[in-house]
Amino acid sequence: MTDKIKLDILSDVVCPWCIIGYKRLESVILQMGIEDRVEIEWHPFELNPHMPPEGEEIVGHMSGKYGMTRAVSLQNLGNMAQLGEEAGFKLDFFDGMKMVNTRDVHILLDYAKSHGLQTQLKLRLFEAFFSERKDVSDRKVLAGELDAVGLDVEKGLAALKDEGARERIQIQENYWLGMGISSVPTMVLNQSGFLRGAQGIDTYKMVLTGLMNKKEKILM
Template identity: 45%
Template sequence: MSGSKLKIDIISDVVCPWCVIGIKHLKEAVVKNNWQEQVEVEWYPFELNPDMPTEGENLRDHLARKYGASKEESEQNRQRLIDVGKSVGFDFNFDDESRIYNTRQCHILLDYAHSIGLQTQLKIALFSAYFTEGRNISDTEVLLEIGESVGLEAAEMLAYLNDSSEHDKVDVIEEQWREMGISGVPTIVFNNEQGLTGAQSVESYEEMLRHYLATKAE
């Protein structure tokens, strides 16, 4: 990528629904203004539940345990996400059996995908696999299938997943974000300077992009 491009760092987790909304709004802001060739996006890990077991946990039970959400609150939040998702062209599918999973292996594969220019493609595929199809994204075989669907090599993916240094790398990056005061996702950082946390509006992203692109042009 050219050094003249605006760097956009997206700190997120694969099981964060508002990360989906955030990236959809950001993409709309970019496409609307024909800025595609002026920006460079990189995704960074932030595990919301690093201690989540591989088999995961029932999503409603998880929200009740972690946030104290009642059944009624969970249903309202789900419907809100479904409605917002439809407005940006994304299908959130929830039911009583929906689960939340450990995402460590997802972040390791996203690092590999970045090295060959397929990171955003993999991230979007993981979002769809989890939220739309309800797949277990902590299962290695499922991840290999998703990765291959966007052009990743199975042998290379397994090498990354079995490399302890890749696990350590995720820990280091996540700790760096926490030391910088980041505790929620999505957090989108522009030009290594200013970040917006939460799924902001298209207009908010436009304003930030316009400001930094103008600065780049000076």
């Protein structure tokens, strides 16, 4: 029997709330000193599965998808940037920034999982998109990020041409949609409960403490 807490996290690397929530979670894990007691697995969820290859300017995208005015969209981006800074992550919402298609990203994260580098690649892609103004739908960019975390670039890019790999991502996404997951971030706690949205530090600490206590009781 494992004594680890299993956290399955559904997210997309173009979701600012996903990285804000993760950085808060990460800080709590470090504060509690339980890095070796928590196992994280990332699962695919595309915010915009039908996004065209050219992407869509972020403010116009928010206006169209959520019915926001340009002024409200800009205000929301500013608020998220501030929350990102407080969590220790740079959210650089620059003029002309685009939301992009992320199907290739999720295929590569699945490839990285089989090599034990999924979280490393996930965080690298978050930084590439939000902090370094990179287009994570561009396969040249993705090749560079694969190399940055020590993954085989040729094999990774080959996975993008594998229809089976593409279908597996769709099957996984459909599974979670069928489980009622319609927004991210969503965290599955020890395969028995859901935590939806980017939570605050206190909530993550409460949840992890509760899960740790359950594990300790089981092991006694």
